[in-house]
Amino acid sequence: xxxxxxxxxxxxxxxxxxxxxxxxxxxxxxxxxxxxxxxxxxxxxxxxxxxxxxxxxxxxxxxxxxxxxxxxxxxxxxxxxxxxxxxxxxxxxxxxxxxxxxxxxxxxxxxxxxxxxxxxxxxxxxxxxxxxxxxxxxxxxxxxxxxxxxxxxxxxxxxxxxxxxxxxxxxxxxxxxxxxxxxxxxxxxxxxxxxxxxxxxxxxxxxxxxxxxxxxxxxxxxxxxxxxxxxxxxxxxxxxxxxxxxxxxxxxxxxxxxxxxxxxxxxxxxxxxxxxxxxxxxxxxxxxxxxxxxxxxxxxxxxxxxxxxxxxxxxxxxxxxxxxxxxxxxxxxxxxxxxxxxxxxxxxxxxxxxxxxxxxxxxxxxxxxxxxxxxxxxxxxxxxx
Amino acid sequence: xxxxxxxxxxxxxxxxxxxxxxxxxxxxxxxxxxxxxxxxxxxxxxxxxxxxxxxxxxxxxxxxxxxxxxxxxxxxxxxxxxxxxxxxxxxxxxxxxxxxxxxxxxxxxxxxxxxxxxxxxxxxxxxxx
Numbered sequence: 001x002x003x004x005x006x007x008x009x010x011x012x013x014x015x016x017x018x019x020x021x022x023x024x025x026x027x028x029x030x031x032x033x034x035x036x037x038x039x040x041x042x043x044x045x046x047x048x049x050x051x052x053x054x055x056x057x058x059x060x061x062x063x064x065x066x067x068x069x070x071x072x073x074x075x076x077x078x079x080x081x082x083x084x085x086x087x088x089x090x091x092x093x094x095x096x097x098x099x100x101x102x103x104x105x106x107x108x109x110x111x112x113x114x115x116x117x118x119x120x121x122x123x124x125x126x127x128x129x130x131x132x133x134x135x136x137x138x139x140x141x142x143x144x145x146x147x148x149x150x151x152x153x154x155x156x157x158x159x160x161x162x163x164x165x166x167x168x169x170x171x172x173x174x175x176x177x178x179x180x181x182x183x184x185x186x187x188x189x190x191x192x193x194x195x196x197x198x199x200x201x202x203x204x205x206x207x208x209x210x211x212x213x214x215x216x217x218x219x220x221x222x223x224x225x226x227x228x229x230x231x232x233x234x235x236x237x238x239x240x241x242x243x244x245x246x247x248x249x250x251x252x253x254x255x256x257x258x259x260x261x262x263x264x265x266x267x268x269x270x271x272x273x274x275x276x277x278x279x280x281x282x283x284x285x286x287x288x289x290x291x292x293x294x295x296x297x298x299x300x301x302x303x304x305x306x307x308x309x310x311x312x313x314x315x316x317x318x319x320x321x322x323x324x325x326x327x328x329x330x331x332x333x334x335x336x337x338x339x340x341x342x343x344x345x346x347x348x349x350x351x352x353x354x355x356x357x358x359x360x361x362x363x364x365x366x367x368x369x370x371x372x373x374x375x376x377x378x379x380x381x382x383x384x385x
Numbered sequence: 386x387x388x389x390x391x392x393x394x395x396x397x398x399x400x401x402x403x404x405x406x407x408x409x410x411x412x413x414x415x416x417x418x419x420x421x422x423x424x425x426x427x428x429x430x431x432x433x434x435x436x437x438x439x440x441x442x443x444x445x446x447x448x449x450x451x452x453x454x455x456x457x458x459x460x461x462x463x464x465x466x467x468x469x470x471x472x473x474x475x476x477x478x479x480x481x482x483x484x485x486x487x488x489x490x491x492x493x494x495x496x497x498x499x500x501x502x503x504x505x506x507x508x509x510x511x512x513x514x
Contacts, residue, residue, distance in 0.1 A: 129395040129405075130427035133508050134481045135457065140467045143455030151453070151492045196456045243425030243433040244476030247452055247469055372453075373479070 004264055007095035008221030008230045009382070011040025011214030012340045014321075016176045018328050020208040021116045026057050026066050028111035028210045033067055036212035041224050042105060044069065049076040049103030049215075051094055053086035055112040055331045063109070076103035082236075082376035083368025084278060084333040086110075087213070089378045091339060092234035094215040104217050111210025112331030119332065131373070138280060138332075139203065141372035143195035145249045146283035150197060152250055152298065157197055159301035160282040161188035164201050164325050166309035167279065171322025173351040178205045179326040188282075202282040204324035204334070211336040227347040233265030233381035240374030250298075252367055253377035254291035261363075261379035262293070269293045272381075273359045274345040275316055276338035278366035279323040285309075288365055289316075292379065311354040320345065320354035335366040339380065346384040360384045390462045394505030400430050403442055405506035413447045413498045413509055415474055416440045426476040446473045447498035449511070454482060454490050470496055470511050484512040 013035025020028060029052075037044050047069050056063045060079040064071065076097045080089050087110055094106035112119070124132065149155045165185055171177040188201040221228055235257035241247055262268060269292060277292075279285045286300035294316060295303040308314035321327045321341040324334045342362040344350045362382045369375035397405050404427075407414045416428040420437030424445075432440050454468030466482040468490070482490055484499065495514040500507035 126429075127427055129397060129401060131479050133392045133503075134467050134479055135390075135460070135465055136467055136479070137457065139459070140455040140457045143457075144453045144468060147455055147492065148453035192458075194457075194459050196454075196458075198455075241469075241477065241479070243423075243429070244427075244472075244478055245423065245425065245434065247471065247477035249453055249469075372455075 001099070002264055003092065003095035003099050003234055004232045005218065005230050006099035007215050008218055008228060009213055009339070009343050010216045010221045010224050010226055011036040011042070012343045013039050014211045014337055014340045015111065015209040015330065017209050018176065018178050018207040019115050020113055025112050026063070028113070029056060029063060029109045030067055032111055032210045032212035033107055033109050036107065036214045040214040040226065042214065045073065046105050047107045048073045049094060049097055049106035050074060051078045051090040051106060051108040053079065053090070053110065054081040055110055055333060076106070082378070084280065085335040085366035085368040085376055085378040086333065087336040088339060088364060088366050088380050089236050089376070091213065091215060091231060091380050092236060092378065095231050095234060098215065098217055104220060106215040108213040108215065109210065110212070110331060110333060110336040113208040114332050115206050115208045136370060136373055138370065139195040139198060141370035142281040142283050143198045144372040145287065146197050149250045149283065149287065153301065155286065155301040157189055157199070158185055159305050160202055160286060161185040162305045162307070163279065163282040163285045163309065164188050166307060166314070167319055167323045167325040169310045170320045170354050171326030173353045174322045174327050177322040177327040178207055179322070198281055198283065204280050204329045205326070206332065207328040207330055209328050209330035211330060211340050213339060228385035229343050229346045230383055230385055231380060232383045233261035233263070235260030235379040236376065238376045249372050250287065252287050252291050252371055253375060254288045254365060254367070254379065257377040257379040258292040258365065261381050265381040267361060267381065271361050272316070272363050274320070274342065274356045274362040275318045276342040276362065276364040277318050278334045278338055279319055279325045280329070280334060282325070284367065284371060285318070287371070288367070292363070292365060311356060317354070317356050320350050335368070335378070338364040338366050342382050346382055390465065392501060392503045392508050394503040395508070397506065401428055404428050407444070408500060408506050408509065411500055413445050414442050415445045415472070415476060417443045424474045424476050426472070426478045448473045449496060451490060451492055451494045451496060452477050453492055456487050456490070466490055480509065480511045482512065483510045
């Protein structure tokens with residue numbers, strides 16, 4: 001059984017806010033749900049599947065109640081929590097549920113306010129006593145990956161900086177982006193060192209906000225008014241130190257989720273016209289591009305250099321909304337906005353300055369957790385019909 | 386300085402209590418599976434590689450090399466260096482590097498274990514040899 005072509009993304013909504021001290025987190029979930037439902041042109045009472053992750057206050061049942069979803073109709077819920085890529089995993093799970101007839105209109109929401117206040121810590125795993133004292137944060141966990149990648153493959157800070165430069169070229173056209181200024185490689189290298197070898201401009205922004213999706217059957221999607229965008233391949237995977245044997249921080253679980261998605265779609269990375277790649281840090285993008293097969297392992301530095309990720313300039317336009325590096329990173333979870341910008345590209349709704357011509361195949365890929373410790377990855381391949 | 390940081394006491398549990406008891410006498414323990422022969426860290430009762438329950442405690446040399454590290458410069462308690470050490474016995478362990486010039490750390494550098502006190506059992510850290 002495959003989910004190829006069995007589910008369509010009929011509604012998308014990205015919250016325009018980047019700072020929301022005057023709103024509740026549940027309210028932001030409701031605002032993005034309303035936005036996606038209106039974008040799809042359906043009623044909230046039509047929703048029969050609901051998907052949320054750890055950012056949803058109280059989890060699925062308080063959210064279903066708060067959102068006023070139609071509980072006589074709602075028949076499928078999924079609160080899979082895999083950090084920032086949760087929503088890419090939800091997309092695949094929604095497609096599975098739709099293909100199995102378990103729901104027909106799925107709502108996926110993400111929202112939160114890490115810029116307004118600190119996020120609650122993750123629940124401790126079995127490793128807590130052996131790791132928590134050492135102060136792993138996103139910055140230094142990804143710094144450890146970058147340090148080893150540089151050691152093994154000669155990757156440079158200049159090459160990493162090109163990823164931020166490309167994101168900034170796109171963000172200048174996004175009126176909602178937190179950082180709209182175009183930056184240079186020198187700007188990135190001259191920004192303060194945060195956690196070696198990552199500079200401040202190698203890091204994504206912290207923003208409030210959120211986003212939502214409506215995923216539905218081919219038949220319902222065709223009855224609505226939006227351009228048709230369907231899921232044709234999906235993969236998910238996890239990776240961790242696994243007892244400390246053969247530790248290798250230069251690759252992510254994308255080496256497994258990517259091929260699963262490409263195989264299901266029946267395409268290769270060469271067929272992709274636009275890529276949404278989770279950019280918590282510049283090194284995240286570089287490693288994932290290698291892991292997904294856009295270039296060979298160790299050659300990511302050369303691949304991203306000289307504007308190769310800039311729309312209209314390079315071979316692989318990426319994160320044309322400015323991504324997490326420049327636009328937003330709602331709830332410190334970048335998976336949702338990766339899907340949304342990919343759908344915009346496939347619909348032809350991206351900003352004209354960054355719209356990829358004839359964009360018919362796109363990838364949305366993300367990770368969750370800490371790349372340098374333990375993490376999940378998920379890959380979605382989307383097609384315009 | 387990293388020494389100024391206050392480290393949380395391990396909570397401990399029945400599966401790992403022997404590790405922390407040994408730490409109190411300055412011994413750094415790993416687990417080894419007698420079925421497949423592989424050592425692992427952090428310690429589990431079931432071998433993560435072959436799923437045998439025949440795992441035994443083994444005192445490690447406490448020596449290894451730096452696999453990778455990152456010096457965190459923006460921290461309310463001052464800069465600190467997190468990293469992984471690949472032990473002589475094989476497994477790689479997450480740690481902080483202490484009692485040294487953090488600017489001079491290098492991948493491949495030889496390090497050894499040192500224990501730092503908490504309000505409970507001491508915690509293992511590593512320092513250049």
